[in-house]
Amino acid sequence: MIKYTDMHKCVVEYISAGDIEKYSYCPLSWWLSRKEGHRESEGVIKHRNIGKKAKEGMENYRKSKDFERGVMYFAVGAVLVALVGVTMLYESKVWATVFHALAILWLIISVYFLWRYDRLEEQWKGTFTRIMVMAALLSTVFSIFAVSFFMNPNYLLGYILEIASLLWLIGATYFLYESMRKGLHYSQIRQELHLPDGEIIYVDDLKKAPLLKSKKYGIVGRPDMLLKVGKEYVPVEIKTGRVPRGPLFSHIMQLTAYMLLVEENFSIPLYGLLMYGSTVYRIEYEEDLKNILLQKVEEMRKAMRTGEVHRNHNRPGKCRHCSRREICPERLA
Ligand code: SF4
Incomplete structure (x- = not known):
């Protein structure tokens, strides 16, 4: 847990891009994940291998x-x-x-x-x-x-x-x-790795990569990769699970958090990339998207203050794919 002092001189907890992704999927899923330790899931192992490969590619380049x-x-x-x-x-x-x-x-x-x-x-x-x-x-x-x-x-x-x-x-x-x-x-x-054009300048490899921080909004994270395409910085988020028909809202929120981190640490990005295997979606960095993200962060801070968190959907399909349904008191499936 990383904390910082905000502009009102209050000690505030940083919120990670990964947590924003969980919250955007289902607030309760995020809340339950806070009580879990680190889980060495299949996805984490796949991610680690991709990180290693990408790092190797970056060094070769x-x-x-x-x-x-x-x-x-x-x-x-x-x-x-x-x-x-x-x-x-x-x-x-x-x-x-x-x-x-x-x-x-x-x-x-x-x-x-x-x-x-x-x-x-x-x-x-x-x-x-x-x-x-x-x-x-x-x-x-x-x-x-x-x-x-x-x-x-x-x-x-x-x-x-x-x-x-x-x-x-x-x-x-x-x-x-x-x-x-x-x-x-x-x-x-x-x-x-089905990587798009651009020079790889950052890889999230085994958590050794520097953590990007936004002091302005209290957000932290490590994008899977950061590409430099011409003069543009492009964060890349790689998803290893099933390939959806379109980019998922929770993944878009996570990528938007990375774009915000790139904005504060490098320069304003034009877009980010969401990769599901060989399927790549380009997500534009727009003001509306950033506002939705900041609203989610605000909701998460409120939840942390009040301890009041519930399911926010009525979709059994979501619960079926949720990795926390075994311990969830509000599951639909
Ligand atoms: S099982 Fe359903 S309600 Fe429970 S955390 Fe997962 S998605 Fe949310």
């Missing part, structure tokens, strides 16, 4: 991207070293002059961007920094070419640089192989 960067650094390095090596083998005043001119041109571009930097709006500073670094780098490389063409040929140094370039290329090939291998593994895991 990150490694694949790291190796991809390695490919770029090694390949660019190899090309530059090879080019410097070639210039060591020849003497050419013409090429020396051309590269001198190019080096000065890129130096001027770099100085121009440096001069404009202070007058820029914050949003452009990152792009300008990248252009400045690129311009300064090109200027340096062209200067090296110009000096090499200007000097007398140095065959020994030229050949050493060509061999070094070859070794860098072998390094780039290794990184490419590893990047493809990890990328392939990630794709297989995504297919296996």
